[in-house]
Structures are given as C-alpha cells and as structure tokens.
Amino acid sequence: xxxTTLPVELPELTTDELSRYSRHLILPEVGExxxxxxxxxxxxxxxxxxxxxxxxxxxxxxxxGTLGLVDFDVVDASNLQRQIIHSTADIGRKKLDSAxxxxxxxxxxxxxxxxxxxxxxxxxxxxxxxxxxxxxGTDNFPTRYLVNDACVLLSKPNAYGSIFRFEGQASVFGAxxxxxxxxxxxxxxxxxxxxxxxxxxxxxxxxxxxGVIQATETIKLILGIGExxxxxxxxVDALNMRFRQLKLRKNPECPVCGDHPxxxxxxxxxxxxxxxxxxxxxxxxxxxxxxxxxxxxxxRIDAGEDLFILDVREPFEYQIANIGxxxxxxxxxxxxxxxxxxxxxxxxxxKAGGRSQKIAxxxxxxxxxxxxxxxxxxxxxxxxxxxxxxxx
Amino acid sequence: MTIFIPTPLRAFAAGKDAVxxxxxxxxxxxxxxxxxHPDLRKxxxxxxxxxxxxxxxxxxxxxxxxxxxxxxTAVSSGDTLSIIPSIAGGC
Numbered sequence: 251x252x253x254t255t256l257p258v259e260l261p262e263l264t265t266d267e268l269s270r271y272s273r274h275l276i277l278p279e280v281g282e283x284x285x286x287x288x289x290x291x292x293x294x295x296x297x298x299x300x301x302x303x304x305x306x307x308x309x310x311x312x313x314x315g316t317l318g319l320v321d322f323d324v325v326d327a328s329n330l331q332r333q334i335i336h337s338t339a340d341i342g343r344k345k346l347d348s349a350x351x352x353x354x355x356x357x358x359x360x361x362x363x364x365x366x367x368x369x370x371x372x373x374x375x376x377x378x379x380x381x382x383x384x385x386x387g388t389d390n391f392p393t394r395y396l397v398n399d400a401c402v403l404l405s406k407p408n409a410y411g412s413i414f415r416f417e418g419q420a421s422v423f424g425a426x427x428x429x430x431x432x433x434x435x436x437x438x439x440x441x442x443x444x445x446x447x448x449x450x451x452x453x454x455x456x457x458x459x460x461g462v463i464q465a466t467e468t469i470k471l472i473l474g475i476g477e478x479x480x481x482x483x484x485x486v487d488a489l490n491m492r493f494r495q496l497k498l499r500k501n502p503e504c505p506v507c508g509d510h511p512x513x514x515x516x517x518x519x520x521x522x523x524x525x526x527x528x529x530x531x532x533x534x535x536x537x538x539x540x541x542x543x544x545x546x547x548x549x550r551i552d553a554g555e556d557l558f559i560l561d562v563r564e565p566f567e568y569q570i571a572n573i574g575x576x577x578x579x580x581x582x583x584x585x586x587x588x589x590x591x592x593x594x595x596x597x598x599x600x601k602a603g604g605r606s607q608k609i610a611x612x613x614x615x616x617x618x619x620x621x622x623x624x625x626x627x628x629x630x631x632x633x634x635x636x637x638x639x640x641x642x
Numbered sequence: 643m644t645i646f647i648p649t650p651l652r653a654f655a656a657g658k659d660a661v662x663x664x665x666x667x668x669x670x671x672x673x674x675x676x677x678x679h680p681d682l683r684k685x686x687x688x689x690x691x692x693x694x695x696x697x698x699x700x701x702x703x704x705x706x707x708x709x710x711x712x713x714x715t716a717v718s719s720g721d722t723l724s725i726i727p728s729i730a731g732g733c
Contacts, residue, residue: 450650
C-alpha cells in the first residue's frame with residue numbers, strides 16, 4: 251500500500267477536532283490515527299483555479315494540517331463559472347488571498363502557506379521540498395512537466411488531474427516504483443494544438459469532478475488506504491458520464507524516472523514545449539508573418555487603407571463579438587481559399603492571435619504575398635481600441 | 643472495431659467521437675482511420691510514420707507500446723482502440 255513519509259510523532263487532536271472530524275474517526279479506515287496523519291500532512295496545491303478550488307476546499311475540510319498554495323493570478327469574472335473557491339466580491343483580488351480566506355473560514359486550524367509566484371525551474375525544488383504530496387492543478391504543459399520532474403527528483407507523489415472541455419484525466423505520478431507523467435507522455439504536443447480552457451472552453455463542473463478525485467487520491471496517499479491511481483489513468487467523459495481506466499506502466503527508459511535517467515536537473519520547460527520566449531512574441535514578425543497591433547490596425551483602417559480583415563473564429567464567437575471582419579472559420583479556410591483575393595492586403599484575426607497566426611502562415615505558404623496577423627486578437631482590440639467589444 | 647476519438651482531435655474526424663473500422667491489426671486500423679480522415683494523420687503520426695509522443699494508443703486498456711507485437715497486434719471486432727492525447731487544462 252502506497253503512503254507518504256510522515257513524522258513518527260503524530261500531532262494530537264484537540265477536543266474541537268475530535269468533534270469536527272467525527273465522521274472520519276468512526277470510519278475504520280481513518281480512525282484517530284488516520285486523522286492525526288492528515289493533521290501532520292503538508293500538501294502543495296499548484297494552482298487555485300478550476301482544479302485547485304475543489305481540491306483545496308476538500309483537503310481543508312478533511313483536516314490536512316498545512317496547505318501550500320501556488321498561484322500568481324488574479325480573480326476574473328470568467329473564472330467564477332467554475333473556480334468555486336472564489337466569489338464575485340473577489341474579482342480583481344489575488345487568487346491566493348481569496349483562496350486563503352475561504353479555506354480558513356472553513357477550517358481555522360489550517361495552516362496556509364502562500365507562494366505568490368510563477369513556478370519555474372529556478373524555484374520549483376525549493377517550493378516543493380517541504381511538502382509530502384503535490385497536487386497539480388495547473389493549466390499548461392510546461393508547468394505539468396516541471397511539476398512532474400520536480401516531484402520525481404524530490405521523490406514526492408504527484409496527484410495529477412487535467413481537463414479539456416468535457417474530458418478529464420487523473421492519476422498519481424511519481425510514486426515509488428510507479429510511472430511518472432513522462433512515462434505516459436514523453437513529449438508535449440506542439441504549442442497551439444491543444445487549446446487552453448480560455449480558447450477551447452470547459453464545462454464548469456468538470457474541474458469539480460476531477461479536482462475532488464485528486465483530493466481523494468491525496469488523502470488516500472496520506473492515510474495509506476485503498477488503491478491509489480498509481481499505474482492507472484482514470485479517464486472521465488462527463489458528457490457521456492463514462493469513467494474508464496487504462497493501465498499505465500513505468501517506462502524503464504523514462505528520462506526522468508527510468509533506470510538510467512538523463513534528466514537529473516530541471517530544464518527549460520518553455521523550450522521543451524516549443525514555446526517561443528516572450529521577447530520574440532512581441533517582435534514585429536513571427537515565422538515570416540508581420541504582426542500588427544490593434545492600435546496600428548485601427549489607424550490604418552481610419553486612414554482608408556484597403557484591408558481585408560479575415561476573421562477565422564467560429565460563428566458563435568462572431569455572434570458574441572466581432573470587428574466587422576469576413577468570417578471564414580479556420581477549419582473551412584482550405585475549402586474556401588478561392589474566396590480570398592491574393593492581390594489584397596489580408597489581416598487575419600481570431601480571439602487571441604494564435605489561430606490567426608497559424609492561418610496567416612498557411613496562406614503565406616499557399617502563395618498569398620500580403621498577409622498579416624493581428625497580435626493579441628479581438629481581446630487585445632477590446633483592451634486597446636474599443637472596450638465596448640465584449641471579451642469572452 | 644471501435645476507435646474512440648478524443649475531444650482535441652474530433653475536429654479532424656468530422657466531429658465524431660468514435661469511428662468504426664474493420665481492419666485486422668492495430669496498424670491497419672489506424673491506417674483505415676486516417677484514410678477516412680486524412681487530417682488526423684499529421685496529428686497522430688510523425689513524418690516517419692511513427693505515433694507521436696504526446697499521443698497514446700490503447701488496445702482496450704493496454705498501452706500499445708507495451709504489447710509484444712505493438713502495432714502489429716491482431717484485433718477483433720469486440721476490441722476497442724482509444725487515442726489518448728495529453729491535455730493540460732486545469733484552470
């Protein structure tokens with residue numbers, strides 16, 4: 251049975267705690283000893299958003315002694331569809347502060363340690379080292395690989411959960427003799443292939459389902475009970491309400507956790523995931539496509555320049571907000587390329603600048619000589635040119 | 643045999659969440675799938691024809707990489723193939 255390494259001397263429970271946790275104490279699988287293990291435990295929640303919300307709340311409710319929270323983000327209205335630890339009154343506030351307040355309201359004995367930082371190769375080992383279990387609730391590939399590698403290097407189990415639209419995955423990586431994330435996925439997908447929640451959308455309840463699975467696994471690891479998801483990948487399909495599990499094997503050739511590891515230090519995970527550094531992103535030309543800022547585009551339109559604004563988003567997005575561009579959704583471009591005039595200056599835009607960049611590159615390869623990309627998309631247009639354009 | 647298509651790849655499979663194929667091995671089942679939906683090919687395979695490292699193929703609940711015959715493993719009509727790409731959302 252898998253478990254974590256906890257101090258030999260477990261802290262005593264107070265009278266209030268005996269009362270608060272009575273429903274745990276009467277479970278043979280938990281009992282007073284189990285509850286004392288929970289009190290001694292230190293869990294790090296990386297991210298206090300979709301997954302982090304239910305995860306942290308249930309861990310606090312269960313009586314975990316110390317919760318570390320890592321998040322540098324600020325609460326936004328669009329978070330409230332699913333990040334249930336935050337409330338409307340918290341909009342604009344740091345997620346860490348909002349989360350701490352709710353967690354301590356639920357459980358005043360909880361010790362909260364806040365890390366107002368972006369987890370990186372420079373700080374991850376330091377941040378993770380004082381915790382017993384790491385629960386990964388982040389939202390991007392570089393951090394997933396960073397947390398995985400740090401957990402393996404530090405021998406800490408990683409209660410993993412991830413979501414996309416209606417589907418989720420959960421497992422426990424980094425356990426002794428168990429597989430790690432890289433055993434399952436040695437390489438990340440190319441940037442842009444798998445949209446983030448902001449670009450692809452997510453059913454609000456989904457991180458609730460998966461986050462509580464992560465909390466469950468965390469508690470099981472601390473108590474040393476049940477069968478944790480070590481060596482199993484749980485797949486959640488919320489739309490069809492099907493749960494499946496697949497076998498996960500430890501890869502003996504895994505570069506991080508295998509028999510002959512080649513990754514013995516944290517690496518540059520942005521580079522590993524093929525993401526260009528920030529300075530290149532802000533440059534005027536990206537992969538041969540000139541980038542135009544919303545302010546510059548507005549100036550040129552107002553000056554009467556004959557520009558063809560091509561909007562490559564989906565029809566439902568156009569209905570929410572548009573700047574009068576011609577809508578050809580990205581997946582239809584190939585079939586409808588005949589509608590585009592090679593002789594015109596084409597400015598491609600989408601929501602945030604990612605899809606439009608890909609389409610601009612495609613058009614250029616196809617022989618269109620004058621194609622530009624609206625950097626930052628309609629979101630940046632709303633920020634910089636016309637705040638009446640709704641952001642979504 | 644059913645091949646389950648994961649959400650991130652459904653756009654390249656005409657929106658389907660499952661595709662029926664009649665091939666006899668894993669490799670030929672995937673070929674039949676990408677023949678019917680050519681856009682899937684570059685998302686599933688490298689230019690050398692190997693399955694991309696951020697995608698896992700499972701025959702029922704076993705990772706194909708660990709089957710003795712790997713992609714040459716024979717399949718029957720009651721089997722399922724699942725394509726499991728990595729997803730990272732959590733926010």
